[in-house]
Amino acid sequence: MMKFTKQNFFVLVGGMIIYVVDIGVDFWVASRYFCQGQYSWSILILCFRGLSSVITQIFSYEWFKNDWEGTDTGKLKLVFLVHLFHCGIFIRYWFAMKYGCQVAFKQTSRRGASEADPSSFIQKQAIDAVTDINMLRVFKTFLETTPQLFLQIYILMEHGKTHFYQYAAIMMSFCGISLSMVDYQISLRTSLPDKGEFHVLSKVMYLFYKLLTITSWILSISLITLLSVRISVILLIFLWICGFTWTLKQHTTFCKSKKMEYLYRAVVGIILIFSFFNIKGRKTKVWISIYYATHTVVTLGILFVYMFWRPSFIKEIYFTIVSILTILSLVLGIIFLVVYYSHLHPTTYFRPQACSDEVDGVARQKERVKTGRFQNFLMQ
Secondary structure (H helix, E strand, O other): OOOOOHHHHHHHHHHHHHHHHHHHHHHHHHHHHHHOOOHHHHHHHHHHHHHHHHHHHHHHHHHHHHHOOOOOHHHHHHHHHHHHOOOHHHHHHHHHHHHHHHHHHHOOOOOOOOOOOHHHHHHHHHHHHHHHHHHHHHHHHHHHHHHHHHHHHHHHHHHOOOOHHHHHHHHHHHHHHHHHHHHHHHHHHHHOOOOOOOOHHHHHHHHHHHHHHHHHHHHHHHHHHHHOHHHHHHHHHHHHHHHHHHHHHOOOOOOOOHHHHHHHHHHHHHHHHHOOOOOOOOOOHHHHHHHHHHHHHHHHHHHHHHHHHOHHHHOOHHHHHHHHHHHHHHHHHHHHHHHHHHHHOHHHHOOOOOHHHHOOHHHHHHHHHOOHHHHHOOOO
């Protein structure tokens, strides 16, 4: 198991600061739209924020309940009350910083420390706490940050007028998506014993692969929304149904209760609208190829529809700029994807030490049970 370092601690503190700033920017942008009489935009921004907060609070409390099963019920009631006021994420940050501070500044962990060693136990507590935060941030990214980025880009394309707060919202969205994607992969590699270390170049390639493909897709959806809001809504609902159906067929086992499992699958369906999500940790070369091939076909189809349906739009300079950005980001994103999976994915330079465990399924399964929730929550 990797060590929780001082660098990890400062990154954690920075993540909490960005989280608080992001909340402030959301309310600031919503208030600006409200003051300008753009009530629908203001309500949509607050709805994205509210939906994201409700779902993350539900999952956070459920995880606390599972982890603290059999402990003091009074403590759990207090945690429920905090989550009811949408402050559950701050409890998680407090635990993560508490354990992280102990292992990064107060204790030294030997490389050969046993599981019974107190420093190793606190080390695992710190890593598990950060892992839970990063899982919740992935939910937030696709339930709030990505839809808000789409909304802000659509507003800019629709009205043409730009304000500072719009650029602030777009920049915060890009920062949120970038940090969420990279931090997720770092937590994945840190918390699972059979996952290779995430090298610096791998992080960069993975970041650009995700960011560029998501950006291209958001620009494509913005174009189709500009053409027809009804068609855009129908497309998004259809994509969610496809993603949700595929998730059902995967028979995921992320949650203990059936209700929470269906909620999880519904959330994954939303994530699949914007980016590929490996929910079983299996090889997905075929599925990821189909996924991005479909995105490419739909993106090109949207541009061709503009040529025949609204040829007058093609003459406008913003359409040319958006089209170039859409195609360029898609091509570069796929290039980064291919390079990442063929040369820089950890599985290409990392091999588990005990290969015999893959044959001895019982021993392997017992080892993985100790890794917690992340073994059933994989996005590679």
